[in-house]
Amino acid sequence: MSILVVGSVAYDTVETPFGRAEKVLGGSASFFSVAASFFVPVQLVGVVGSDFGEKELAAFRGRNVDLEGLERAEGRTFHWQGKYSYDLNSRDTIRTDLNVFERFEPKIPAAYRAADHVFLGNIDPVLQRGVLDQVQKPRLVACDTMNFWIEGKLDELKKTLARVDVLLINDSEARQLSGEWNIVKAARVIRSMGPRTLVVKKGEHGVLMFSDHGSFAAPAFPLEEVFDPTGAGDTFAGGFVGYLAGARDHGDDTLRRAVVMGSTLASFCVEAFSLDRLLKLTRPEIDERFRRFKQLTHFESL
Amino acid sequence: MSILVVGSVAYDTVETPFGRAEKVLGGSASFFSVAASFFVPVQLVGVVGSDFGEKELAAFRGRNVDLEGLERAEGRTFHWQGKYSYDLNSRDTIRTDLNVFERFEPKIPAAYRAADHVFLGNIDPVLQRGVLDQVQKPRLVACDTMNFWIEGKLDELKKTLARVDVLLINDSEARQLSGEWNIVKAARVIRSMGPRTLVVKKGEHGVLMFSDHGSFAAPAFPLEEVFDPTGAGDTFAGGFVGYLAGARDHGDDTLRRAVVMGSTLASFCVEAFSLDRLLKLTRPEIDERFRRFKQLTHFESL
Numbered sequence: 001m002s003i004l005v006v007g008s009v010a011y012d013t014v015e016t017p018f019g020r021a022e023k024v025l026g027g028s029a030s031f032f033s034v035a036a037s038f039f040v041p042v043q044l045v046g047v048v049g050s051d052f053g054e055k056e057l058a059a060f061r062g063r064n065v066d067l068e069g070l071e072r073a074e075g076r077t078f079h080w081q082g083k084y085s086y087d088l089n090s091r092d093t094i095r096t097d098l099n100v101f102e103r104f105e106p107k108i109p110a111a112y113r114a115a116d117h118v119f120l121g122n123i124d125p126v127l128q129r130g131v132l133d134q135v136q137k138p139r140l141v142a143c144d145t146m147n148f149w150i151e152g153k154l155d156e157l158k159k160t161l162a163r164v165d166v167l168l169i170n171d172s173e174a175r176q177l178s179g180e181w182n183i184v185k186a187a188r189v190i191r192s193m194g195p196r197t198l199v200v201k202k203g204e205h206g207v208l209m210f211s212d213h214g215s216f217a218a219p220a221f222p223l224e225e226v227f228d229p230t231g232a233g234d235t236f237a238g239g240f241v242g243y244l245a246g247a248r249d250h251g252d253d254t255l256r257r258a259v260v261m262g263s264t265l266a267s268f269c270v271e272a273f274s275l276d277r278l279l280k281l282t283r284p285e286i287d288e289r290f291r292r293f294k295q296l297t298h299f300e301s302l
Numbered sequence: 303m304s305i306l307v308v309g310s311v312a313y314d315t316v317e318t319p320f321g322r323a324e325k326v327l328g329g330s331a332s333f334f335s336v337a338a339s340f341f342v343p344v345q346l347v348g349v350v351g352s353d354f355g356e357k358e359l360a361a362f363r364g365r366n367v368d369l370e371g372l373e374r375a376e377g378r379t380f381h382w383q384g385k386y387s388y389d390l391n392s393r394d395t396i397r398t399d400l401n402v403f404e405r406f407e408p409k410i411p412a413a414y415r416a417a418d419h420v421f422l423g424n425i426d427p428v429l430q431r432g433v434l435d436q437v438q439k440p441r442l443v444a445c446d447t448m449n450f451w452i453e454g455k456l457d458e459l460k461k462t463l464a465r466v467d468v469l470l471i472n473d474s475e476a477r478q479l480s481g482e483w484n485i486v487k488a489a490r491v492i493r494s495m496g497p498r499t500l501v502v503k504k505g506e507h508g509v510l511m512f513s514d515h516g517s518f519a520a521p522a523f524p525l526e527e528v529f530d531p532t533g534a535g536d537t538f539a540g541g542f543v544g545y546l547a548g549a550r551d552h553g554d555d556t557l558r559r560a561v562v563m564g565s566t567l568a569s570f571c572v573e574a575f576s577l578d579r580l581l582k583l584t585r586p587e588i589d590e591r592f593r594r595f596k597q598l599t600h601f602e603s604l
Contacts, residue, residue: 087483181389184526205507208524217521217598222510224486256601290604296519297599299558302592 001245002041004138005032006106006131007121007234009046009070013081014273016088016228024274025056026080028121028144031231034278035238035265036119037064038286039246043112045069045131049077049100059275068109073100088229089203108134117245119237122146125153125160132163140250142166142241143195144233150176158193167195168237171202183208187215197255199240199262201233209259213252218259221267221293228273232266235278239265264289303547304343306440307334308408308433309423309536311348311372312380315396316575318530319388326576327358328382330423330446333533336580337540337567338421339366340588341548345414347371347433351379351402361577370411375402390531391505410436419547421539424448427455427462434465442552444468444543445497446535452478460495469497470539473504485510489517499557501542501564503535511561515554520561523569523595530575534568537580541567566591 012026033042041064048056048070060067078101081094106127113135120128122144132141143164149157150173157177161167167190171183177193178186187198187210197211204226206219240262247254264286271277314328335344343366350358350372362369380403383396408429415437422430422445430445445466451459452475459479463469469492473485480488489500489512499513506528508521542564549556566588573579 182526182528184524202507205504206519206521208521215524215598216601217508217524218601219508219510219519219521222486222517222519224484226484253602257604260601287604294601294603296517297601299518299520299562299596299599300555301596302559302589 001117001248002043002115003036003117003119003241003245004043004045004108004112004115004135005029005036005119005121006045006128007032007119007123008078008101009044009048009052010078010080010101012230012274013079013094014228014230015083017084017086018227019273021228021273023079025059026231026274027078028234030059030275031234031269031278032119032121032238032241033060033065034063034275035235035269036242036245038239038265038281038283039242040064040117041066042242043069043109043115045106045108045112047071047073047100047104049073049075052077059279066112069107069112071107073103075100082230084229088226091229106131106134116140117241118142119241120144120160120164121234122149125149125157128160129156129163140165140241140244142168142237144168144237145173145177147173147176162194164195166197166199166241168199168201168233168240170233171200174198174200199259201236203229203232207236207259207263209255211252211255213255216256216259218263218293219297220263221289221296223267223270226270229270230273231275232269235269236262236266238262260290260293261286264293303419303550304345304417305338305419305421305543305547306345306347306410306414306417306437307331307338307421307423308347308430309334309421309425310380310403311346311350311354312382312403314532314576315381315383316530316532317385318390319386320529321575323530323575325381327361328532328576329380330536332361332577333536333571333580334421334423334540334543335362335367336365336577337537337571338544338547340541340567340583340585341544342366342419343368344544345371345411345417347408347410347414349373349375349402349406351375351377354379361581368414371409371414373409375405377402384532386531390528408433408436418442419543420444421543422446422462422466423536424451427451427459430462431465434462442467442543442546444470444539446470446539447475447479449475449478464496466497468499468501468543470501470503470535470542472535473502476500476502501561503538505531505534509538509561509565511557513554513557515557518558518561520565520595521599522565523591523598525569525572528572531572533577534571537571538564538568541565562592562595563588566595
């Protein structure tokens with residue numbers, strides 16, 4: 001079992017009410033890969049510039065993350081800078097320098113093409129389909145997208161969604177994509193576009209999953225200190241797809257545990273800047289917090 | 303077992319994106335009583351004006367709601383008028399005519415003073431304490447409050463909270479009362495004021511409970527049609543306290559089921575204007591939706 005992930009590897013400059021981190025490792029594929037690598041080997045496809053250092057690569061080394069697909073291009077690495085509100089519930093993008101990411105065209109190494117799980121980060125939906133054209137016969141294709149593509153390339157996005165098994169997006173994206181405010185109605189519309197399973201991420205309010213088996217709701221883990229929410233959604237996706245791939249089964253019980261595993265990994269991610277907490281994380285810590293999720297949500301029948 | 307509830311009985315005029323209801327039965331004590339009466343007898347203390355009709359009283363008759371404590375005063379009944387936003391997530395109060403409610407001083411009939419469960423609706427905290435002075439030795443005192451008292455009568459409110467076992471408030475009230483944005487920190491501050499159990503209502507995002515047993519999270523039931531959120535919080539409280547009173551036990555398992563029961567009742571409340579859905583509700587429907595809450599949230603351990 002292995003997961004192919006395609007997405008951004010970036011430098012982030014982040015300001016939160018608790019501090020500032022300058023040019024630290026970020027990007028959807030970075031968070032996803034490290035989270036998923038707790039469960040199965042990960043094959044990363046992305047692009048960095050000539051400024052991308054050995055220090056950042058060290059985050060992936062010594063883990064189950066294959067970097068053959070991490071292209072190094074002439075120029076600077078994608079750089080995102082953002083600032084969070086005092087309550088961490090909203091953020092302003094101060095600048096986005098796409099740099100080498102602007103011309104990113106995912107090339108899937110031959111050794112990756114048999115991947116049985118594929119995660120498409122929120123890149124251009126045309127490029128997402130390009131990835132699917134290069135792989136053989138994945139058992140599961142999971143996908144993220146964002147408001148930029150919903151607004152600007154809806155038709156292309158719909159073509160991509162028709163080939164996707166699981167879509168993971170946040171609640172405002174679900175509303176925008178479906179044109180429905182009510183999330184239950186939004187889920188029905190989106191699932192008719194292709195993805196049989198829709199995972200709606202609601203940040204501090206948890207996750208709703210809609211699948212052929214019905215719906216499932218999980219809270220976010222109530223944390224006393226949320227330090228930096230950057231990457232929480234990608235970390236969720238890494239835990240979710242990673243758990244599914246490791247379980248070698250996509251039944252309802254497994255999907256539900258995968259949601260909780262994604263929430264578990266995300267709850268660690270937000271405890272520090274960048275991937276700092278994830279890189280120190282151990283499997284026993286993960287299992288212990290999963291167990292606490294169970295305590296948090298369990299109730300007996302009548 | 304019985305519950306004494308003190309709060310408002312009112313006329314509501316409500317506009318939602320789906321329609322308008324003119325001078326229909328509302329008020330915290332009304333929603334609470336009808337919800338709680340599915341579990342134990344309820345003793346209602348409130349005040350209505352001379353305009354309050356037999357039609358509205360009919361909502362309580364034929365249920366386990368004792369109206370000896372419902373005072374009828376010269377003048378008009380409390381009238382609230384509000385209008386919801388297109389997404390139902392915010393509402394504007396168009397007018398509040400307190401009318402006879404302005405001079406409400408709860409007088410607890412002798413027959414009610416042995417009540418073992420007391421629910422104090424969000425009236426003046428001085429009046430809330432007045433109620434506690436009139437009752438004998440309740441096993442459990444639950445309480446609601448609102449931003450108006452947090453802003454205007456904080457010291458009085460704190461004196462009341464010192465005598466309360468369970469506080470049920472929404473997330474913005476919890477933040478305001480504690481001065482903490484983070485809900486886990488807010489809960490610690492509020493629980494140090496007196497209530498050993500704090501229930502934080504988050505509307506469509508569910509409920510968080512903090513108690514001596516730890517924390518518990520429950521989602522709201524994902525509904526395809528939310529018609530009118532008015533009264534959902536009071537209905538939650540009615541289901542919560544009603545279930546606790548009926549269970550004759552306040553252990554962790556019971557508290558958790560009480561949260562889900564409150565959420566179950568609230569999910570019916572929002573399906574129609576006023577108490578319309580609650581008045582048609584049957585116990586088998588309640589149990590069936592509780593069962594669906596279990597399906598919605600259940601996952602297996604690792």
